[in-house]
Amino acid sequence: MAHDHSHDHAHAHASAHGHGHGHEGHSHGVAADADRRFLRGALALILGFMVAEVVVGLLAHSLALVSDAGHMLTDAASIVLALFAMRLASRPAKGSLTYGFKRAEILSAQANGITLLALAAIFVFEAVRRLLSPPEVQGGVVLATALAGILVNITAAWLISRANRSSLNVEGTYQHILNDAWAFLATAAAGLAVLLTGFDRADAVATLVVAALMLKAGYGLVSASWRIFLEAAPAGTDPDAIGRELVGFPGVQEIHDLHIWTITSGYPALSAHVLVDPDQDCHAIRLRLEQDLREHHGIEHTTLQVDHAAPETLQLGRAAGDPHCAESHGRIHRQQP
Structure with missing residues (x-):
């Protein structure tokens, strides 16, 4: 006669791991607090520089700078969303939410990816328009601002890298910041090209580079989050x-x-x-x-x-x-x- 041991297993599993889960929960709480502290530090840096970059980009007629600022706005939004998702995910499971809000972090990562894809499409459209009819760009101002942006993004990326990047939520935010650092490198190169050669279309070319980076990161985040929502086996698991x-x-x-x-x-x-x-x-x-x-x-x-x-x-x-x-x-x- 067959015997159903699922109930016995559930009881044994809870008994065997009950203490361990309690200890793990405490450690995770400490780690989550540290993660939030690193993310808040990066957020303060990005918001301050973003405001300055919008002003300078408009004055210098640089789409590359404005697109970088738009990217930084999504950086800031992604950090705010990540912080909110982390707080939700830390809530205990109860009622009908038997896993709690753990998937809130995956929703955050997916939102970050979709935002990157949408912004990339907007910047590609505007860059093509400027390739056809380039405005006059102040290369020196673009170069100086981009170099400052590189320093800000490297610092912000370093702060976020100290958080738990095994979380798709944190990784999504990190990818936003890292892409922005590469984008500033492209913008700096464009500013230097305009300054030395007067080739105003370099600004639009840099914008296309930024958009390509955004597309790559956005696709990766959306793809990874969809695998989780579709209940697929973890990557690398057969x-x-x-x-x-x-x-x-x-x-x-x-x-x-x-x-x-x-x-x-x-x-x-x-x-x-x-x-x-x-x-x-x-x-x-x-x-x-x-x-x-x-x-x-x-x-x-x-x-x-x-x-x-x-x-x-x-x-x-x-x-x-x-x-x-x-x-x-x-x-x-x-x-x-």
């Missing part, structure tokens, strides 16, 4: 390979309903239904499987329902009337005879 590995353990006969997804950045999860030989210890096998997933794949959040398989199931495969997941999802991994 569910079929893991299924074959687990079914290879002594006593394990079948793995099905295997799901691997990411709850939020750095928080992969796995669930599966495991059938074992009737004479095997379900709990012992579950512990071995959990240890393997933790040590070899970095998956600590696991939910394994381990059952004894009926003899006819082991001999004939999924027999008619078998109570175990008659409509299992995904590939079924069976022990080879």
Whole structure:
């Protein structure tokens, strides 16, 4: 007769990890406070310089400077959004939100990516217009402002790099700042070209470079966040390979309903239904499987329902009337005879 050990597993899992989760929560709180402090420092730098850059860009008739300022506005917005998402994500799970607000950080990262893509499209349009009809640009002012912007962005990027970049939320903000630093390099080169040669179109060319960088970073953030929203396995993780590995353990006969997804950045999860030989210890096998997933794949959040398989199931495969997941999802991994 089959035995359902999912409830026993849930209780054992909570008992085994309860203290560890409490300690981890405290450490994460300290780290989150430090992350917020670094982000607030970067925000103050960016806001101050952004205002100055808008004024100078308008006076110098430089689209490259104005586009950089627009990029810095998204930098500032991304930091504000990241700080808000971090505060939301730190709230405990309750009620219908069984994971709390952990995915708020992924929403923030996606918003950052979409903003970068939208701004890139705007700047490409305006740069093409200026290539066709370039205004007079004050190269010296553009060069000086861009060099100052490089220093500001390097400092801001350094501050954010000290935060936890394994978070897609923080990484999204970091990518904003890093792209802005490269953008200022392009703008500085344009200012130097205008100053030395009088080639005003260099400003529009620099804007196109900025837009290309924004497109690359924006696509990366949107793609990564969509993988999480679509419950895809973490990048670099092969569910079929893991299924074959687990079914290879002594006593394990079948793995099905295997799901691997990411709850939020750095928080992969796995669930599966495991059938074992009737004479095997379900709990012992579950512990071995959990240890393997933790040590070899970095998956600590696991939910394994381990059952004894009926003899006819082991001999004939999924027999008619078998109570175990008659409509299992995904590939079924069976022990080879």
